[in-house]
Amino acid sequence: MSSRRRFLIQAAGSLAGAALVPELAAMGPRTLSAPAKVGLVGCGRQGRAIAEELAKIAGAELAAVCDTNPARLRTTTERLAGAEGFADHRTLLERRADVSAIVVATPTHLHRQIVEDVLAAGRHVYCESPLAHTLEDARAMAAAAAGAKTAAMAGFQARSNPLYQRARPLLRTDAVRDLISLQGQWHRKTSWRFPPPAGMPEPQANWRLDPAVSLGLPGEVGAQQLDVFVWLRNRMPTRIEGRGAIRHHDDGRTVADTVRLAVTWDDRLVLDYEASLGTSYGGAYEVLHGSSGTVKLAWSHGWLFKEADAPTQGWEVYATRQQFHQDEGIILVADATKLAAQGQLARGIGLPYSSLYYALGDFLKSATEGSPVACTMTDGLKATALGILANQAMTQGTPITIPADL
Amino acid sequence: MRCATTAMGTRFELVIADDRPERFRGAAEAALEVVEGCHTRFSRFLPESLVSHLARIPAGTAVRLDRETFGLFEDAVAVWQGSGGAFDITGGTGAMDAIRLDARRRTVALERPGLVLDLGAIAKGHAVDLAAGILRDAGVASAFVHGGTSSAVAMGPRVWQVSLDDREVIGLQNTALGVSRTGHETPHPTLDPAMWRPLEVARYVAVTGPSARFCDAWATAAVVLGMRPPGMPDGYEVRSPLTAHRSLLTPCPAAAAS
Numbered sequence: 321m322s323s324r325r326r327f328l329i330q331a332a333g334s335l336a337g338a339a340l341v342p343e344l345a346a347m348g349p350r351t352l353s354a355p356a357k358v359g360l361v362g363c364g365r366q367g368r369a370i371a372e373e374l375a376k377i378a379g380a381e382l383a384a385v386c387d388t389n390p391a392r393l394r395t396t397t398e399r400l401a402g403a404e405g406f407a408d409h410r411t412l413l414e415r416r417a418d419v420s421a422i423v424v425a426t427p428t429h430l431h432r433q434i435v436e437d438v439l440a441a442g443r444h445v446y447c448e449s450p451l452a453h454t455l456e457d458a459r460a461m462a463a464a465a466a467g468a469k470t471a472a473m474a475g476f477q478a479r480s481n482p483l484y485q486r487a488r489p490l491l492r493t494d495a496v497r498d499l500i501s502l503q504g505q506w507h508r509k510t511s512w513r514f515p516p517p518a519g520m521p522e523p524q525a526n527w528r529l530d531p532a533v534s535l536g537l538p539g540e541v542g543a544q545q546l547d548v549f550v551w552l553r554n555r556m557p558t559r560i561e562g563r564g565a566i567r568h569h570d571d572g573r574t575v576a577d578t579v580r581l582a583v584t585w586d587d588r589l590v591l592d593y594e595a596s597l598g599t600s601y602g603g604a605y606e607v608l609h610g611s612s613g614t615v616k617l618a619w620s621h622g623w624l625f626k627e628a629d630a631p632t633q634g635w636e637v638y639a640t641r642q643q644f645h646q647d648e649g650i651i652l653v654a655d656a657t658k659l660a661a662q663g664q665l666a667r668g669i670g671l672p673y674s675s676l677y678y679a680l681g682d683f684l685k686s687a688t689e690g691s692p693v694a695c696t697m698t699d700g701l702k703a704t705a706l707g708i709l710a711n712q713a714m715t716q717g718t719p720i721t722i723p724a725d726l
Numbered sequence: 727m728r729c730a731t732t733a734m735g736t737r738f739e740l741v742i743a744d745d746r747p748e749r750f751r752g753a754a755e756a757a758l759e760v761v762e763g764c765h766t767r768f769s770r771f772l773p774e775s776l777v778s779h780l781a782r783i784p785a786g787t788a789v790r791l792d793r794e795t796f797g798l799f800e801d802a803v804a805v806w807q808g809s810g811g812a813f814d815i816t817g818g819t820g821a822m823d824a825i826r827l828d829a830r831r832r833t834v835a836l837e838r839p840g841l842v843l844d845l846g847a848i849a850k851g852h853a854v855d856l857a858a859g860i861l862r863d864a865g866v867a868s869a870f871v872h873g874g875t876s877s878a879v880a881m882g883p884r885v886w887q888v889s890l891d892d893r894e895v896i897g898l899q900n901t902a903l904g905v906s907r908t909g910h911e912t913p914h915p916t917l918d919p920a921m922w923r924p925l926e927v928a929r930y931v932a933v934t935g936p937s938a939r940f941c942d943a944w945a946t947a948a949v950v951l952g953m954r955p956p957g958m959p960d961g962y963e964v965r966s967p968l969t970a971h972r973s974l975l976t977p978c979p980a981a982a983a984s
Contacts, residue, residue: 398793
């Protein structure tokens with residue numbers, strides 16, 4: 321490599337590096353500085369995903385699992401060697417004092433009591449998003465976390481995702497400049513109706529289809545992505561409108577399978593958000609349209625689309641590009657500084673781990689080292705509140721003003 | 727009722743034969759979700775897969791596996807041993823002895839730095855087995871599950887007609903099927919472990935038996951050896967000639983029910 325090219329890459333990396341991911345370790349495998357025994361409460365589909373990611377974190381040991389359904393608990397303990405099974409989370413807390421960190425992956429409406437009990441027992445807690453199905457519960461959880469001496473983290477994963485961390489400073493540079501509009505989507509073709517484990521009534525297993533406890537697509541899915549925009553902008557929106565319909569799964573359900581939200585900020589910036597269980601086209605992503613460039617984030621991948629008159633940032637000179645119809649996307653790469661210096665920018669395309677992995681890694685780092693959590697329960701309360709209010713706006717058919725004092 | 731997804735570079739499909747198939751839609755979706763999970767876990771082309779993680783972490787680092795995934799690794803090693811090395815998941819490196827399995831702790835560790843496992847000759851069958859298991863647990867009595875052109879499970883007493891190539895049709899009843907073939911024109915040709923280069927002789931093999939992942943693996947071993955692998959257990963049968971074969975597998979599986 322010529323010295324001029326190496327200089328350009330390193331200089332480009334330096335330019336980007338200040339704004340992007342500062343540590344090489346941000347993207348790679350997580351290793352805990354001290355071993356941690358972890359308990360998992362809730363062994364459904366999300367619980368299984370969590371167990372799989374925990375196994376990849378060096379130093380984390382899934383020592384206990386808990387589920388109120390005996391068949392599912394038995395299956396889980398058979399699947400996961402070394403994990404002791406409990407039918408009740410209080411028993412787990414009483415009998416396994418060596419389990420210092422608890423991950424809560426039960427249905428949303430069951431989170432509150434478990435989180436409060438875990439914190440009262442002096443353990444660290446990670447709670448899946450959304451935090452709760454009511455504002456009252458979410459507020460209580462945030463209050464419990466505020467008074468606790470242990471780590472309490474809400475599972476809004478973008479805040480731990482190295483790619484999203486890399487994109488966040490871009491919004492404060494000429495790469496994007498003035499935000500024009502926002503767009504979000506979550507598409508997945510699934511009925512949300514899964515076979516229950518033995519002994520569990522179907523409605524209990526498919527609680528997302530029960531309007532009494534489910535926040536529907538706006539809350540159960542949308543809250544995670546609404547938080548992306550709140551976190552990237554560092555400000556809460558002020559108004560939410562919503563519409564919903566059953567477009568595909570006309571099987572007697574009342575929870576909409578397709579929803580559309582309009583979320584407005586006080587500077588009149590509007591987010592158009594759509595979620596559907598009837599199509600998988602396009603998957604899940606968030607787009608921030610700016611006057612100089614547009615950032616598109618899709619959890620494992622991200623791109624910057626520059627306007628023709630946008631100023632050159634420098635770092636993008638040697639970046640890898642991808643064509644999307646008439647637009648050329650500059651692929652965003654976490655750890656760009658180090659990789660550029662090594663001439664290996666292309667190796668950084670696509671995160672090597674899932675957002676869930678990074679979030680769990682951050683939580684266990686906080687639990688073992690005492691560092692601040694990536695997403696506090698107060699932040700989680702705000703994101704959850706957006707999901708709750710969005711669902712209300714959709715089901716009631718009237719716009720809702722978001723209280724400033726959430 | 728038919729449901730399908732794309733995973734592992736092919737199309738997985740399940741066909742449920744029932745008077746009221748819609749009552750099993752949830753089970754079908756759960757089965758396909760498991761297939762997609764296998765893709766995410768075992769693809770060597772996905773940076774977030776378990777296979778990529780094992781290649782990335784320091785050699786010798788033990789990773790705890792769930793029962794099903796550990797079983798897959800155990801079975802892969804068993805077929806490697808039973809086939810005299812003809813079946814190999816180390817991508818032509820001959821490093822099977824670098825795979826360390828700890829049955830008590832249910833962990834796997836790779837003792838060779840950067841070793842990238844290639845589970846392509848067994849993972850599709852594994853995914854089909856898991857999907858069929860979910861359908862069985864949900865009470866599905868009759869179904870056909872297949873992964874592209876290489877793995878299938880026929881569930882229940884019904885005979886499912888499957889075209890193995892452009893001439894041969896066999897009936898599958900309550901059994902699994904795995905097929906393997908050689909040829910330079912394939913994107914990922916079968917390697918001869920003795921030479922570590924693509925097999926030059928054209929062979930086509932179908933194996934039936936209780937487990938799709940074993941059928942998948944034993945078919946690969948048979949196509950490499952050009953004979954029934956000596957360690958292939960009872961209950962598994964080679965269902966098509968091991969001689970040179972001109973035509974390729976015809977993916978018909980959509981499985982016309984007889």
